[in-house]
Amino acid sequence: VTIQQDVLRARVSFGRSRKYLAEASGLTEGKIWRIEKKGNASADEAAGLQPVLDRIFANEALLDAPPVRRPAVPGPAATPASSSPAPPPPAAVGVDWPTLQAIAAEVGDHEIERITEGPDPTAGFRLYSNSELQAAADCPRRWWLGWYRGMRLKAESPVGVLAIGDRIHRALKLWYLPAPHPRVDPRTALEILITQDWTKITRQLGADSPELGAVQKRFQDEATLERAMIEGYVQWLTETGADSELEIIGAEQYVEVDLAQLEDTGIRRPSKLIAKYDVRARRKSDGVRLFIDHKTVGDLTRPRKTLHMNEQMLHYLFIEWLDTPEGEKRCDGALYNMLRKVRRSTAAKPPFYDRVEVHHNEIELQNYKLKLIGRIRRVEDMEDALDAGGVHQLVTPPRPTGDCAWRCEFFAVCPMFDDGSRAEDMLKMYYRESNPLEYYQTGLSEGELTGE
Numbered sequence: 001v002t003i004q005q006d007v008l009r010a011r012v013s014f015g016r017s018r019k020y021l022a023e024a025s026g027l028t029e030g031k032i033w034r035i036e037k038k039g040n041a042s043a044d045e046a047a048g049l050q051p052v053l054d055r056i057f058a059n060e061a062l063l064d065a066p067p068v069r070r071p072a073v074p075g076p077a078a079t080p081a082s083s084s085p086a087p088p089p090p091a092a093v094g095v096d097w098p099t100l101q102a103i104a105a106e107v108g109d110h111e112i113e114r115i116t117e118g119p120d121p122t123a124g125f126r127l128y129s130n131s132e133l134q135a136a137a138d139c140p141r142r143w144w145l146g147w148y149r150g151m152r153l154k155a156e157s158p159v160g161v162l163a164i165g166d167r168i169h170r171a172l173k174l175w176y177l178p179a180p181h182p183r184v185d186p187r188t189a190l191e192i193l194i195t196q197d198w199t200k201i202t203r204q205l206g207a208d209s210p211e212l213g214a215v216q217k218r219f220q221d222e223a224t225l226e227r228a229m230i231e232g233y234v235q236w237l238t239e240t241g242a243d244s245e246l247e248i249i250g251a252e253q254y255v256e257v258d259l260a261q262l263e264d265t266g267i268r269r270p271s272k273l274i275a276k277y278d279v280r281a282r283r284k285s286d287g288v289r290l291f292i293d294h295k296t297v298g299d300l301t302r303p304r305k306t307l308h309m310n311e312q313m314l315h316y317l318f319i320e321w322l323d324t325p326e327g328e329k330r331c332d333g334a335l336y337n338m339l340r341k342v343r344r345s346t347a348a349k350p351p352f353y354d355r356v357e358v359h360h361n362e363i364e365l366q367n368y369k370l371k372l373i374g375r376i377r378r379v380e381d382m383e384d385a386l387d388a389g390g391v392h393q394l395v396t397p398p399r400p401t402g403d404c405a406w407r408c409e410f411f412a413v414c415p416m417f418d419d420g421s422r423a424e425d426m427l428k429m430y431y432r433e434s435n436p437l438e439y440y441q442t443g444l445s446e447g448e449l450t451g452e
């Protein structure tokens with residue numbers, strides 16, 4: 001057994017965080033990350049870490065502080081600057097507010113994010129995600145604001161298409177977990193998330209805010225829709241046995257591949273491709289490995305028509321293709337798991353759920369490689385031109401489409417860069433600088449389960 005395997009065992013089977021291991025052993029979190037990820041440990045590092053691991057396996061307490069933080073889930077009474085209690089969340093029939101808080105606190109103990117990995121920011125590689133490359137290709141201005149400058153909205157809308165998709169996604173994350181991690185029924189998970197999200201909204205707006213009433217109505221409507229979607233999904237799984245053939249082998253897994261293994265790319269900086277898989281699974285009947293991507297969709301037919309061209313799937317499969325050593329079994333395809341955004345009333349026509357398997361052959365992967373290289377080189381060109389003081393309108397011009405309004409977080413500020421308005425002041429007020437890779441750095445955040 002290597003020290004890398006022991007670290008993984010401590011993290012996955014004993015739920016110990018990198019921070020915990022670092023504090024107990026006197027190493028840094030970055031070193032723990034390296035040992036866990038690459039298996040490289042100096043003799044001194046191994047000597048410091050091994051006794052800690054042995055004691056974990058012997059179930060001894062190592063630190064005074066408990067390894068699992070359990071912040072109190074904020075409730076309506078905790079809403080600051082308000083004498084009146086916050087309005088209750090739109091609870092489901094039969095589930096009350098204190099019960100939900102108790103469940104949330106309990107589920108917070110699972111610490112699911114601890115089993116995930118993320119990019120090592122200290123390794124000196126330029127890391128490319130599919131979303132960055134898509135943004136750079138679709139709209140250079142969106143790439144300039146979101147990736148080159150790292151701007152993100154300070155507060156994302158708590159309601160709307162993206163919020164619905166996000167909550168459904170988070171509810172499903174807690175269900176598709178590999179053994180031995182405890183799984184949470186998506187209906188329960190959704191109630192917890194609705195409660196937490198509503199608590200956050202009341203805290204942000206203030207319980208006396210005049211806006212709260214309007215947001216509450218919309219939030220409540222959307223929560224009803226989400227419940228119908230998730231309840232129907234669980235029912236659909238029971239009726240069809242859609243999951244019975246799947247063994248979950250990974251959740252929220254971060255992967256990266258070094259592009260140095262490709263020859264003559266003309267890419268100038270040390271670069272890696274990165275991705276995070278929602279779920280990895282193995283089909284029991286034939287051993288085929290798949291990754292699953294959950295999507296909330298308006299209808300089930302349109303995505304089917306273009307799935308074979310969906311570059312997110314291609315990007316993931318390409319990474320698998322590069323990452324699998326010769327002779328080992330590769331991931332064979334993607335399972336696109338669709339949930340329709342409908343309340344399933346008597347007027348709504350089924351089907352409401354569908355799954356499509358997507359496969360790509362070697363020629364498609366080879367050609368994707370060329371497209372990818374071209375895109376990365378263009379990003380490098382844009383970065384160099386901007387670093388050299390190039391004017392953003394010249395280097396990264398906007399490319400507006402009909403989707404800007406719902407899809408782009410810079411929709412409001414974008415035209416201000418060209419009409420003489422104080423775009424930079426608006427950016428300061430409503431956006432924050434962030435690390436565009438933060439999504440890849442954790443899986444399920446503690447906040448998703450604890451409300452922080």
Ligand code: SF4
Nearest residue numbers: 139398400404408414
């Ligand atoms: S609003 Fe449209 S044009 Fe402007 S940055 Fe966003 S995607 Fe590009």
